[in-house]
Amino acid sequence: MLRSLLMLVVYLSFLGVSMAVPYAATLGYVWVDIFQPQSAAYVLLNTLPVAMIMGGAAFGTYILMDRRSPPPMTLILVLQLMFAAWITLTTIYAVAGPVAWDKWNWAFKTLVFSAFVPFVIRSRVQIEALVQVYTLSLAANFIPFGAKVLLSGGGYGIGLGLQSGNSGLAEGGLLSTACLMVVPWLLHLANHTRLVPKWKVVPFAYWGLAGLAIATAVGTYERSALIGMGVLAVHSWLRAKKKMLLGVVIVCVGLGIAYKASSGYAARMSTIEDYSSEGSAYVRILIWKWTLGFVASHPAGGGFQAYVTSVIDVPQFGASPAHEEFGRAYHSSYFEVLGEQGIPGMAMFLGIAGLVLFRLRRIAREAKQDPEFAWVVSLANATEGGLAVFFSSGAFVSISFQPMLWYFVAVPVCLNAYMWHARRQAAPVVPRWRSAAAPQIDDSSPLMSWRDRRDATVRRTIP
Amino acid sequence: MLDLFGISFTTIVVFLLVMRSIGMDRVEPWFQTFKPRDGAKQSGSKIWQRGR
Numbered sequence: 001m002l003r004s005l006l007m008l009v010v011y012l013s014f015l016g017v018s019m020a021v022p023y024a025a026t027l028g029y030v031w032v033d034i035f036q037p038q039s040a041a042y043v044l045l046n047t048l049p050v051a052m053i054m055g056g057a058a059f060g061t062y063i064l065m066d067r068r069s070p071p072p073m074t075l076i077l078v079l080q081l082m083f084a085a086w087i088t089l090t091t092i093y094a095v096a097g098p099v100a101w102d103k104w105n106w107a108f109k110t111l112v113f114s115a116f117v118p119f120v121i122r123s124r125v126q127i128e129a130l131v132q133v134y135t136l137s138l139a140a141n142f143i144p145f146g147a148k149v150l151l152s153g154g155g156y157g158i159g160l161g162l163q164s165g166n167s168g169l170a171e172g173g174l175l176s177t178a179c180l181m182v183v184p185w186l187l188h189l190a191n192h193t194r195l196v197p198k199w200k201v202v203p204f205a206y207w208g209l210a211g212l213a214i215a216t217a218v219g220t221y222e223r224s225a226l227i228g229m230g231v232l233a234v235h236s237w238l239r240a241k242k243k244m245l246l247g248v249v250i251v252c253v254g255l256g257i258a259y260k261a262s263s264g265y266a267a268r269m270s271t272i273e274d275y276s277s278e279g280s281a282y283v284r285i286l287i288w289k290w291t292l293g294f295v296a297s298h299p300a301g302g303g304f305q306a307y308v309t310s311v312i313d314v315p316q317f318g319a320s321p322a323h324e325e326f327g328r329a330y331h332s333s334y335f336e337v338l339g340e341q342g343i344p345g346m347a348m349f350l351g352i353a354g355l356v357l358f359r360l361r362r363i364a365r366e367a368k369q370d371p372e373f374a375w376v377v378s379l380a381n382a383t384e385g386g387l388a389v390f391f392s393s394g395a396f397v398s399i400s401f402q403p404m405l406w407y408f409v410a411v412p413v414c415l416n417a418y419m420w421h422a423r424r425q426a427a428p429v430v431p432r433w434r435s436a437a438a439p440q441i442d443d444s445s446p447l448m449s450w451r452d453r454r455d456a457t458v459r460r461t462i463p
Numbered sequence: 464m465l466d467l468f469g470i471s472f473t474t475i476v477v478f479l480l481v482m483r484s485i486g487m488d489r490v491e492p493w494f495q496t497f498k499p500r501d502g503a504k505q506s507g508s509k510i511w512q513r514g515r
Contacts, residue, residue: 003470010478021485031477040470069493123493129484136473136480143469162466195480195487369499422497 007037008045015057022061026120027133029054029113033403034137036169040162055113062120071118071417076355076409083341083348084111087304090341094303103304107401114406118413122421124375127414128195131379134407135185139209141169142179145219146212153262154219161216172220173397177390178404179213180228184236184385186210192375218257221268223281228393235385284331284396286312291330291339301342333390333400349400353391356412360384363415373422376415383411 014028029051032038038050071077087107094100121130145161154160156172163170169178189196190206217225233250240246258266290310294302302309308327316322330336337349364380367373386408394400 003467006471006474010474013478014481017481017485021488023488024481024485027481027484035473035477037474123488123491124495125484125488125491129481129488132480132484133477136477140469140473143473144465147465162469195483366499370497371500372495373497418494419497421494425494425496426498 001042004041004043004045007041008043011037011045011050011054014054018057018061022058022066023120023126023129025054025058025061026117027129029058030130030133030407031137033113034134034407035140036163040140051109055109058113058120059116062116066120069122069421071122071413072420074355074359074413074416076352076359076413076416077115077118079348079352079355080111080115080409083345083352084108084115086345086348087111087341090301090303090345092303094306095298096303096305096308099308100304100306103401107304110401110403110406114403114410117407117410118417121410121414122417124418125195127379127411127418128189128193130407130414131185131189131411132193132195135182135189135209138169138178138182138404139212141175142213142216143209145175146179146215149215149219150212154221155264156221156268160219172222173224173393174399174402174404176217176220176222176225177228177393177397177399178402179216180225180232180389180393181386181404181408183210183213183232183389184382185379186213187236188375188378188382192378214253214257218261218265221265222397223269224393224396226269227396228389231388231392232385235388239381239385282317283312283314283325283328286314287328287330288332288335290328291335295338295342299343301338301340301345304340306339330398332396333394333398333405336398337400352409353387356409357384357387359416360387360412363412363419366419373419376419380412380415383408383415 011028011032014024014031018025018028032051032054038045038048087104091100091104117130121127141161141163148154148160159170161169161175169175186206186209190203190210193202193206196202214229217229233254237243237246237250287307287310290312291307294306294310298306307329310326310328312325312328314320314323314325330339334346338346341349360380360383364377364384367376367380387405390399390405390408394405399405
């Protein structure tokens with residue numbers, strides 16, 4: 001009861017504060033989206049459409065009160081909006097019928113909100129607040145889970161987190177991937193946070209949270225998590241300044257996991273090596289083959305939940321006889337997008353992924369030139385690390401439309417916009433030939449474009 | 464008990480951080496000025512825009 005009241009007070013505070021500070025509602029939406037207080041509350045919040053109310057507040061307060069310094073329109077943003085439009089189109093003719101709209105409902109919101117975030121989150125403080133709120137909202141799930149794993153061990157399919165069932169963060173594949181993705185952000189915050197006071201204990205707190213996130217990933221017994229941990233270790237080592245020290249830490253953590261993990265964990269991980277001897281792994285190969293055949297006959301995709309039409313012949317495994325299996329899920333983010341959104345959707349998805357990774361490299365390289373922008377370099381590298389985890393672990397879990405990925409797409413767009421504004425602050429102003437040739441006009445003139453009039457207003461109001 | 468701790472701790476910290484961010488965001492300039500160490504090595508070296 002008390003925790004329900006606490007969450008209700010915080011929820012209402014987000015709404016109340018957003019009336020004066022519009023970006024608070026966006027942070028509130030991230031909190032609702034990742035933490036999902038409605039599923040942990042016993043009164044009121046569990047009966048209200050909390051995400052819809054907060055999302056409405058985020059859009060409404062932005063449009064009415066705060067449209068300063070919009071980000072430059074980039075190909076990533078355009079592709080995100082095109083992808084949102086495309087998933088709507090494929091849902092209209094989805095082979096699964098009306099059930100496809102259930103997934104469209106949250107996937108569409110995720111994509112649109114991800115494209116909206118860079119319009120609201122602009123300053124350094126706001127970007128850090130977004131990263132902090134996302135990280136801590138996820139931490140609500142992995143703090144108890146990781147602590148339970150350290151105390152009593154984990155297990156495949158055992159629900160130790162806040163949510164129950166087999167969807168969202170209750171599903172081990174998504175939880176482990178999300179936890180590993182957030183580790184680089186936690187390590188970034190340990191060094192570069194400005195919102196948390198500079199106490200000596202602060203870096204240790206973030207490192208402790210990173211440890212709990214890794215313990216959670218291990219405790220889910222997901223094989224995709226092992227791949228994600230490997231990619232995370234390699235990426236962190238490549239981007240580290242103190243490679244020797246980090247190498248020792250990585251080896252120690254690896255040895256610790258190998259020592260503490262049970263024989264059940266080792267047995268499950270060993271099935272990665274020989275997929276044909278293990279039913280679950282081999283069925284994935286079969287469903288991926290089916291998806292390729294499905295896309296050959298449906299190049300524009302089958303819409304959301306197209307996998308329900310799948311039929312695969314599963315050979316005999318041990319005591320399990322050969323049988324036909326219907327409606328097997330994709331078990332891969334790439335095949336999920338390919339099967340549901342077809343070749344155009346896959347092209348957009350890979351285009352977004354490639355552009356985001358390319359942009360992060362460019363941002364980090366450019367920001368390195370100014371020591372004041374060390375936090376940008378660190379956050380760009382951390383986000384790249386999180387995405388590397390997603391694009392490796394996600395190859396074995398169907399989570400391509402989950403918000404975890406799309407917040408990691410939104411942050412690079414925010415960073416890119418930040419660098420764009422920072423360059424403009426420093427750049428010498430050179431009038432265009434057109435404005436140089438044209439007579440000077442005052443701000444109130446109808447000849448002035450809306451964008452110039454807006455910029456002039458902002459210049460007047462901000463000293 | 465661990466669940467309760469996880470929920471309460473993160474909820475309170477999120478709330479405090481958002482409040483602190485609001486305070487800092489009001490007093491700090493939104494954007495730093497980018498000064499590359501090795502001079503203006505930006506694309507095109509100048510940004511073409513109307514007078515600011």
